[in-house]
Amino acid sequence: MNWLEKWFESTLWSTRLFILLPVVFSMIGAIALFLIASVDIYNVAAETVHVYLTHQHPAAFHEKVVGEIIGAIDLYLIAVVLLLFSFGLYELFISRIDAAEKSESSKILQIHSLDQLKDKLAKVIVMVLVVSFFKRVLHTSYGSPLELLYFAGAILALALGLYFLHKGDQH
Template sequence: MRFLENLFEGTLWQGRLFIVLAVIFGMIGAIVLFIVASIDIYNVAKFTYQSIVSHHHPEHFHEKIVGDIIGAVDLYLIAVVMLLFSFGLYELFISKIDIAERSESSKILEIHNLDQLKDKLAKVIIMVLMVSFFKRVINMNYQGPLEMLYFASSILALAVALYFMHKDADKH
């Protein structure tokens, strides 16, 4: 009976290694998003250069540039979420990353438990949502005072959310 228990527990323990799939594909997803966002920034730079050189500024020139850059920032933030997710899963379920332990650089990727991973992911996801919100409202046309009041209220709600996010971070 002890043999079966040891066999089962060993198999169960080794089963955690399937998390490597999530780590690998999470990293691939992050790399893809970093590349796509960088290509988007390159295209914005090329569009801006061509518009300036040709002295032809399309309608809503500034809004297009800002919107495209904000979209790229959004992709970069989502890539960071994927990176944090992959790093955190590896550290929590597979092994500590020795090179990170010895590193003098930022400890942002240091994750000791699942709650820390969730907190870090939640903060980056909130930033992604804020950037997405900003991207959408930058191109809106406001028809009346009620829409402006909604816009101001949403900015206030975002400011309060940021305040509480950072207030909690000061305790640590």
């Protein structure tokens, strides 16, 4: 029974390598989002230069530029979520990343427990939601004082959420 148990445990332990699939595809997704967001920002910059050189300022141009840049920031943050997820899964299930442990600048990417991975992901996801909220607010019109009150309440709830999210941090 000893050889069967060893074979089974070895096989079971080897199945952890399937975690490489989400690691690799999360990394590919992150790179794709970084590229898409960068191209979006480049296009906004090119359009801005064109608008100012030709002196043709369309109505609500500034709001459009701010909305597109916020959209790109949103994509960058989602890419960061994918990167954290990818690094965290790799470090938790496969191996420590030697290059990261030697580097002083990459402490944020070092994950030592599943709870630590969840905390880091949750904080970045909350920031994605904050940026998405800000993007939607830019394109919202307020027709009554009650709607403005709801808007103020949403900002207060967001501020309280961010306060409690960072309250337990060491910084």
